[in-house]
Amino acid sequence: AVGNRFAAQGQAFLWTPSSPNGTTGSMITLGGLPGGLEQSSANAINTHGQVVGVGVSDEFYDAAFLWTPTAPNGSTGSMVSLGSLPGINHSRAEDINSQGQVVGFSEGFNEDSTEEIVRAFVWTPLTPNGSAGGLVDLHSLVTPASGAGWTLHFATGINDFGQIVGSGTFDPDGPGGIDPVSRGFLLTPVPEPSS
Numbered sequence: 001a002v003g004n005r006f007a008a009q010g011q012a013f014l015w016t017p018s019s020p021n022g023t024t025g026s027m028i029t030l031g032g033l034p035g036g037l038e039q040s041s042a043n044a045i046n047t048h049g050q051v052v053g054v055g056v057s058d059e060f061y062d063a064a065f066l067w068t069p070t071a072p073n074g075s076t077g078s079m080v081s082l083g084s085l086p087g088i089n090h091s092r093a094e095d096i097n098s099q100g101q102v103v104g105f106s107e108g109f110n111e112d113s114t115e116e117i118v119r120a121f122v123w124t125p126l127t128p129n130g131s132a133g134g135l136v137d138l139h140s141l142v143t144p145a146s147g148a149g150w151t152l153h154f155a156t157g158i159n160d161f162g163q164i165v166g167s168g169t170f171d172p173d174g175p176g177g178i179d180p181v182s183r184g185f186l187l188t189p190v191p192e193p194s195s
Helices: none
Strands: 002-005 011-017 025-031 040-045 051-056 062-069 077-083 090-096 102-109 116-125 133-137 150-158 164-170 181-187
Touching: 011 051, 011 062, 025 040, 025 077, 062 102, 077 090, 077 133, 102 164, 116 164, 150 181
Parallel strands: 011 040, 040 090, 062 090, 090 150, 116 150
Antiparallel strands: 002 011, 002 040, 011 025, 040 051, 051 062, 051 090, 062 077, 090 102, 102 116, 102 150, 116 133, 150 164, 164 181
């Protein structure tokens, strides 16, 4: 189990049962992002023991993190920032699948601070369950036909098939006319055609 300790500074924690599915166990704090404040909150854990959530980075903004145990399901490990989408300075990791793919969202304001921008992302490790990888705006992965009218704001879950769920807004006729409505979405990966 993972979560957040509300002590003097909130810190993400990992609780491990003494035996599989047991009711007693031990808890460790995961700390904070390197160079940042020791504040963090954990949102999800995968079968490898990797934990994702949000921490405070060295630049004092919220940043999505990935904590990877030294050994699978171990109690020691290291935390890295997953960064944020270009032009947006906050991010939050919401879920992780068994291969280490992470989903979440980046948020911030436009250049003149008049409009809040919220965009869903997926982070994919270079190797399964690795701690280096790349963050991508989900909009860039959706075909123009299926993504027409959609703004994907929050990615909240990913399964082991790579299917992503979340919420966004759908505007059936574009700017003007009918107002956009909030809707849930399901994205299903489609294999790239072979060359």
